Amino acid sequence: MPYSSLFRSEEMSLIQLYIPQETAQPTVAELGELGLIQFRDLNPDVNAFQRAFVKEIRRFDEMERHLRFFDAQLTKSDIPVRPLTGDIRNIHARSAQEIDDLEEKIIEHERRITQMNDSYETLQKQYLKLTEMKFVLQETRVFFDEATSRQDNIRNSFDEPTAPLLEQQDLEHGSESLVLHHLNLGFVTGVISRAKMLTFERILWRALRGNLYLKYVEIDEPITDPETDEVLEKNVFIIFAHGKELINKITKISESLGATLYPVDSDPNVRDNNSTEITSQIEARNSVLQNTYNVRRTELLKIAEDLNIWMTIIKKEKAIYHTMNLFNYDSGRKCLIAEGWCPSNDFDKINQALRNATDQSGSTVPSILNELRTTKEPPTFIRVNKFTVGFQEIVDAYGVAKYREVNPGLFTIITFPFLFAVMFGDFGHGMLVTAAALYLVIREKKFEKGISDEWHGNQTDAQQIGVYPIGIDPAWHGSDNFLIFTNSYKMKMSIILGVIQRDNNGELVHSAPPGLLNMLIYMFLQPGVVAEEDKLYPGQGFVQGTLLFIALICVPWMLLTKPFIMRRDHKKIRSQGYHNPQMDTTRVSTDEDNEYGGAVVAEEMFEVEEFDFGEIMIHQCIHTIEFCLGCISNTASYLRLWALSLAHAQLSSVLWDMTLKPTLGMSGVLGTIAFIIAFTLWFSLTVFILLLMEGLSAFLHALRLHWVEFNNKFYEGTGRKFQPFSFKLILKDDDH
Amino acid sequence: MGGWNIIMIGFGASIFIALSYISIPKGPNQTTIRTSLILTIICCYLMWAIAYLAQLHPLITPKSVGGIHHEELKF
Numbered sequence: 062m063p064y065s066s067l068f069r070s071e072e073m074s075l076i077q078l079y080i081p082q083e084t085a086q087p088t089v090a091e092l093g094e095l096g097l098i099q100f101r102d103l104n105p106d107v108n109a110f111q112r113a114f115v116k117e118i119r120r121f122d123e124m125e126r127h128l129r130f131f132d133a134q135l136t137k138s139d140i141p142v143r144p145l146t147g148d149i150r151n152i153h154a155r156s157a158q159e160i161d162d163l164e165e166k167i168i169e170h171e172r173r174i175t176q177m178n179d180s181y182e183t184l185q186k187q188y189l190k191l192t193e194m195k196f197v198l199q200e201t202r203v204f205f206d207e208a209t210s211r212q213d214n215i216r217n218s219f220d221e222p223t224a225p226l227l228e229q230q231d232l233e234h235g236s237e238s239l240v241l242h243h244l245n246l247g248f249v250t251g252v253i254s255r256a257k258m259l260t261f262e263r264i265l266w267r268a269l270r271g272n273l274y275l276k277y278v279e280i281d282e283p284i285t286d287p288e289t290d291e292v293l294e295k296n297v298f299i300i301f302a303h304g305k306e307l308i309n310k311i312t313k314i315s316e317s318l319g320a321t322l323y324p325v326d327s328d329p330n331v332r333d334n335n336s337t338e339i340t341s342q343i344e345a346r347n348s349v350l351q352n353t354y355n356v357r358r359t360e361l362l363k364i365a366e367d368l369n370i371w372m373t374i375i376k377k378e379k380a381i382y383h384t385m386n387l388f389n390y391d392s393g394r395k396c397l398i399a400e401g402w403c404p405s406n407d408f409d410k411i412n413q414a415l416r417n418a419t420d421q422s423g424s425t426v427p428s429i430l431n432e433l434r435t436t437k438e439p440p441t442f443i444r445v446n447k448f449t450v451g452f453q454e455i456v457d458a459y460g461v462a463k464y465r466e467v468n469p470g471l472f473t474i475i476t477f478p479f480l481f482a483v484m485f486g487d488f489g490h491g492m493l494v495t496a497a498a499l500y501l502v503i504r505e506k507k508f509e510k511g512i513s514d515e516w517h518g519n520q521t522d523a524q525q526i527g528v529y530p531i532g533i534d535p536a537w538h539g540s541d542n543f544l545i546f547t548n549s550y551k552m553k554m555s556i557i558l559g560v561i562q563r564d565n566n567g568e569l570v571h572s573a574p575p576g577l578l579n580m581l582i583y584m585f586l587q588p589g590v591v592a593e594e595d596k597l598y599p600g601q602g603f604v605q606g607t608l609l610f611i612a613l614i615c616v617p618w619m620l621l622t623k624p625f626i627m628r629r630d631h632k633k634i635r636s637q638g639y640h641n642p643q644m645d646t647t648r649v650s651t652d653e654d655n656e657y658g659g660a661v662v663a664e665e666m667f668e669v670e671e672f673d674f675g676e677i678m679i680h681q682c683i684h685t686i687e688f689c690l691g692c693i694s695n696t697a698s699y700l701r702l703w704a705l706s707l708a709h710a711q712l713s714s715v716l717w718d719m720t721l722k723p724t725l726g727m728s729g730v731l732g733t734i735a736f737i738i739a740f741t742l743w744f745s746l747t748v749f750i751l752l753l754m755e756g757l758s759a760f761l762h763a764l765r766l767h768w769v770e771f772n773n774k775f776y777e778g779t780g781r782k783f784q785p786f787s788f789k790l791i792l793k794d795d796d797h
Numbered sequence: 798m799g800g801w802n803i804i805m806i807g808f809g810a811s812i813f814i815a816l817s818y819i820s821i822p823k824g825p826n827q828t829t830i831r832t833s834l835i836l837t838i839i840c841c842y843l844m845w846a847i848a849y850l851a852q853l854h855p856l857i858t859p860k861s862v863g864g865i866h867h868e869e870l871k872f
Contacts, residue, residue: 066828449829471829475836483844546859550851557847 065444067453067471070462071404073439073783077431078399078415080388081424085397086157088418088428089381089786095414096787099440100401103389112386121379124164127171128372131364134174140361145369155374156422163371170364177357181350188346189285190321191339193252193295197323198336200278200297201250205329247308248301248327253320255279255294261318265300268310274301299325373792380791402439402783408432439464442783449474459768460778469767469776476562476771477763483558484705484759487713490751547710551703559699562771620685624677688774695770701762709755716746800853803846810842 065071076098080088092098104112135142155163253261258277265273277298285292298320300311315322326332389398403411408430415428441462445453453470455477462468485491720743724735772778784790817834821827 065825068828068832444825446826471832472836474829475833475840479836479840546851546857550848553851554847558843561843 065404065406067443067445067449067468069465069468070441070443070780071406073402073442073464074405074408075433075435075437075439076401076403076411077433078401079429079431080397080399081426081428082395082397084419084422084424084426084428085385086381087422088415089384090377091414091418091421092411093377093381093384093786093788093791095410096785096789097407097411098401098403099783099785100384100387100399102387103398103400104387113388113390114382114386117382118379118386120164121375121382124167125372125375125379127167128368128375130171131174131361131368134178135361135365135368138358138361140358140365142365142368145373155378160378163374167371170360173360174357177353177360181353181357184346184350184353188343188350191343191346193284193321194323195336195339195343196280196284196295197250197252197297197325198332198339200280201299201325202329202332203278204276204299205332246301246303247305248299248325249308249311249315249322250297250299250325251315251320251322252280252284252295252297253315253318255296257318257320258296258298261298261315261320264314264318265311268314269302269307272303272307273311275299376792376795377788380786380788384786400433401786403785404442404444438780440783441466441780443468443470452477455764456767457782459772460776461780461782463777463780466777466780467775469772473767477767480558480702480763480766481759483554483702484709484762485755486706486709487751490709490713490747490755493748493752494756548703548707551706552700555699555702556696558702559696559770562699562766616685616689619688620681624674624681627677628674691773695773698770699766701766705755705759705762709751709759712755713747713751716743716751720746803849807842807846810838813838 078088109115132142262275265275275298277296280295280297283292283294302308302311312322326335385397387399389400391398412430415430419427441464443453443462449470452473453468456462456468456470456473462470482491485494720739721736724732724739727735814835817838818831821831821834
């Protein structure tokens, strides 16, 4: 069995699975853990509500709803849910019995929690009402006491309009009630929010035309209103008025303003009794509330232990049934037929999974894996590890490789950091970036949850290759004509690297290497002839002439070879096709668009019939023109290697000259201070501008060179990515 | 030194390339490691060779117009 490699996407096979009904769920569970099959939908015309396993999915939806409810309750009570650790994630999907048990457990929990929540709410309301009542009794006692202490004054000023309304005859016997009755004086007591107090007073005065006596006191602590659940500042009020109609009016007005009325008895003894009774009731409520709170918390803590496990199980089960909905149900043989793509190398693993599932469920009927022949284009599957995945991602961002096409990802592993380094071009900065990358790699486990693959893959690879190994002679540093030299050097280097990278894919094209301007121009104007004084090396004329000739030949070569070869092959197939009408016995896929039995081979013949030479020629023409024009433009595009490295070098140089260099000449304390400031400035600008900004810039341009100049030479990138049924992928998606 | 260095080092690089081709053990990552090594050797060789060639037959030499060379600064 050949190893799969990054060079091409893997060979994929279309397979058919026959799964007996009783092993269906465990089989799909095993395949989900394996994650190697992309199932096709065999029921595309059936809408979601008519599929076979809708009931089961609905059941799991219900359970999921309960679990979400638990999650909300836990958040409200600030209880953390136990997170999933690595091995717990590998919980296998459960058997039918275990699912039933789980469902029961969840429903039971939910019932209890809802019950406790309700009773807590009720108790809470009662508690609040009682508390307000307590305050009312407390404060009104003050009024009544106050009033009775003025009995002497009252007697004398009974008829005066400013006199207090209360008259006491006999305080010791607590006969207030007689007095009030005698005077036909009623009162209303209650609680109202402080904000509305003034409005309340004003409305009462206007409505009753001043025939009332209102007194109020503020309650010190804020109270939660039992009806609305808001926390408010409240006042206790007592209103005395004459006659039943006025009392009724007052009652209506208070209620409309949202005051809560609490009846208070006029007899002080009764009031005292009420007071003690209420206090004891408050105590009782309080203890019951505490109790309920604790029991609820214990219950929630228990749930918190298992919540994530349950959620994972439910998610897996739902995924299993959604997948099973894609299968075809053969009622005659009581089995499910599944169809899908899988890597050809993994048949053994899949068969093993099927066997495991059969053993687990204790059934005697095995599942069957069958390979189908097809002309459909398979999905593209490239096996990556955590190092290569980053590079593959940036290639896939441009376009997923066509099935079995050469994968640029393989080369990108080296060429991308190389071009990045040529543009970044700085050993010192490179070391800093490498250090940062090393830090991330070492702390990989900790970062695993946070950082996405792309960023990680890129960082791991910021190792610099573009270092000066033997390099540029240090004598150049500081000289005034340094730029002239380096510009020429970099330009040539860019072009050479560009030509080599493009030649790498095997297209037979030769571009003339750039030389001195005149030489180049005259090479085309006077082919094969070079003036004696201009000669750079012996035989130059001949070499130039030959190169030009080869370049000229390449154009018709590119234009004509491929179409004619294709035409010749087509003729060969055609002649063969009529001689071999027999078709291999193929298991036909249960797909609806194959209407004829054995239509597989017929399709092939159909395509061959449609070979159109004219169309192929046109395509090839376009391709040739594109390539020739691209030769110039793409080569020039590589000059950005020069541009960026120049920019980076100059920026670094100027930064040094402007910040640290002047301070090196200063001496003494002033010099030291200046140095420290300059160093801070220099280092922070280095990190932000030279490392981050320039790094991003180099990344972008290296990427562009790969995506455009490299890829457009050979890469089609029209494939679709292999997306297997895998619990790992499903759970990972849900986490984000 | 001379221009022959380029050829000699190039020859050495191809030896390394051949070695890496044959010496990487079979395994799921064989292609990746081989390709990476070969590309690395080629890239390093190229960088060195281009820099070397650029200085082989110099058309200009370093010139300084007054001022102190930074290597001569005293602290």
